[in-house]
Amino acid sequence: MRRIEPAVFFPAAILALVGVAYAVIAGDQAERIFDSLRVAITDSTGWIYTVSVGFFLVALLILAFSDWGRIKLGPDESEPEFGFAPWFAMLFSAGMGIGLMFFGVAEPLTHYIFPPEGDPETVEAARHAMVLTFFHWGIHAWGIYVVVGLSLAYFTYRHGLPLTIRSALHPLIGDRIYGPIGHVVDTVAVLGTLFGVATSLGFGVTQINAGLNQLFEIPISTDIQLILIAAITALATLSVVAGLDAGIRRLSEFNLYLAIALIGFVVLAGPTIFLISAYVQNIGEYLDQLATLTFNLDAYGDGAWVGDWTLFYWGWWISWSPFVGMFIARISRGRTIREFIFGVLLGPTAFTFFWMTVYGDSALRLALSGVADELVNVVRDGNSELALFAFLEHLPFSSITSVLAIILVATFFVTSSDSGSLVKATLASGGSLNPPVSQRLFWALAEGGVAAALLVTGGLAALQSATIAAALPFTLILLLAFVGLIRAFSHETARKAGVKTAVQLPVEGATMPWRARLRLMFSRPTGKEVDGYIEKTVVPALAEISEELKTHGYEVELTQSKGEAGMRVHDSDKPEFVFRVERRLYDAPYFSTPESEETAEASESPDEEYARAEVMLSEGGQHYCVYGYSKVQLIREVLRNFERHLQWLYHISKNG
Secondary structure, three states, rough: OOOOOOHHHHHHHHHHHHHHHHHHHHHHHHHHHHHHHHHHHHHHHHHHHHHHHHHHHHHHHHHHHHHHHHHHHOOOOOOOOOOOOHHEEEEEEEEOHHHHHHHHHHHHHHHHHHHOOOOOOHHHHHHHHHHHHHHOOOHHHHHHHHHHHHHHHHHHHOOOOOOHHHHHHHHHHHHHHHHHHHHHHHHHHHHHHHHHHHHHHHHHHHHHHHHHHHHHHOOHHHHHHHHHHHHHHHHHHHHHHOHHHHHHHHHHHHHHHHHHHHHHHHHHHOOOHHHHHHHHHHHHHHHHHHHHHHHOOOOOOHHHHHHHOHHHHHHHHHHHHHHHHHHHHHHHOOEEEEHHHHHHHHHHHHHOOOOOHHHHHHHHHHHHHHHOHHHHHHHHHOOOOHHHHHHHOOHHHHHHHHHHHHHHHHHHHHHHHHHHHHHHHOOOOOOOOOHHHHHHHHHHHHHHHHHHHHHHHHHHHHHHHHHHHHHHHHHHHHHHHHHHHHHHHHHHHHHHHHHHHOOOOOOOOOOOOOOHHHHOOOOOOHHHHHHHHHHHHHHHHHHHHHHHHHHHHOOEEEEEEEEEEEEEEEOOOEEEEEEEEEEEOOOOOOOOOOOHHHHHHHHOOOOOEEEEEEEEEOOEEEEEOOOOOHHHHHHHHHHHHHHHHHHHHHHHHHHH
């Protein structure tokens, strides 16, 4: 695997640096351009975001309930790396971030004060405010992440392709993903992630500034925010240079525990029973209005609210999707597609809804009761970064909880920057899971630089505009990636059809006498004996058949290492045929007979390991042993599976 992919790294780095330099030098002109770009995209192509996000959600639900939902993200015999409990815990950590801290109080109150329709500051406005907040932070966001994560996990773990966005296009363009098209796709993914993470960092630093103002009367200004960006980015880059992966993992766990502690405090200190009731009712009303909200473009209005809120969120989630998608792909090997879709859609969403209910409904209850005029005025004046701290003032121990909130936002900043730099470095190194530290350092600094430049040129509005603009080309890539997924799944169906229609090839002298076959069933070879069989029988058999296949125009690659031997048959841009025999060890006999039990009891080493020479194909292990087959018999087995492969290719070509 390359340590750097020049055709991705340099274009992405140059475009990022040029954008930052222009934003700083051009000043007011850049701010006007950012705003004009956002308006143009919202007015002319906003429907693309809306239709795409709605399509992803509906298509994923259909996919989960289909037969394709049984396909594993990895070979057929693979098992999940993590149990359900740790897997869900990691999904929760992926779903939490600076955005929840910034918008948990601010967004529900904003919709309550400035509702898109109806009278403001009423009970009805409060109910609809929570529905809108759930809509923006619900299953639509995670549906986008599922598309990216599913594509990465499926093509990486089941087909051995690089852990990059380009791999999702392999069913559509084949090996051309390694050429200019693939480079452009990964470059767009890097830039989208860069602006998405920079937007989160911008939100985070404004909120930290607000908290410091609340506690220590430090002024809220761009200069202070730039100093904070520099300081916290320095911490993130130090962690990158030092290689403190274990430290970052511990910091991520600290984030989760502190967030749970804060939400638990609000539940206990606030209106507990009301929050539980509101959580249930909010979910019901969200589900009731889901379809209407999904396809709402405000076609009969001016579209300003949809552009400022919904389309910004869709752009933000799309920009974040390579980051979060790669994370959930890396922890989901061995899960079925059905488990993956429902787990990722429902688990983090349920937790996010609870977070928004606890903070949002608590703030709304204060506003409706008329005891939080200062909090309402903070949001009305557009100071959303102050909303969380103004809310905490109405609870006990506000000084302590405000300090904890600042710490949490700061640690989210560090972990987001470090993890985001890892993802961009992975994309810019052709899918390397261990990209160079220098790359991670560069991208960590670039994130801080982009966030700082956009804050200077237009504040959070510029960050939002950049996010929407960066997400547009990646939306089209996601649509193509989903088409590629469906085509790959149809190939899976064709493969099964090929297995059913393949016939046994008659090979003279290949039939094994039944007594010999029975004797092999009861044999219990050791690992050393299986290794010897692979070396003396399997390797010559594969070499002989490979020479014959080459005379028919195929390109054949033989592989051999201790305990395994295999072959790969390439045929231009068609899927390759893989046949491999691996030694598999077992701690105990995989079956027993009266004779074998007596032999084991008499043995000096009754616990000696047992081995099988198992067949592996491109789709995974076949769970049968060929130990004891003669060379001719093994060649017959290869041909039987090769004919199934040809039948599969026939079904693919027939079905387009």
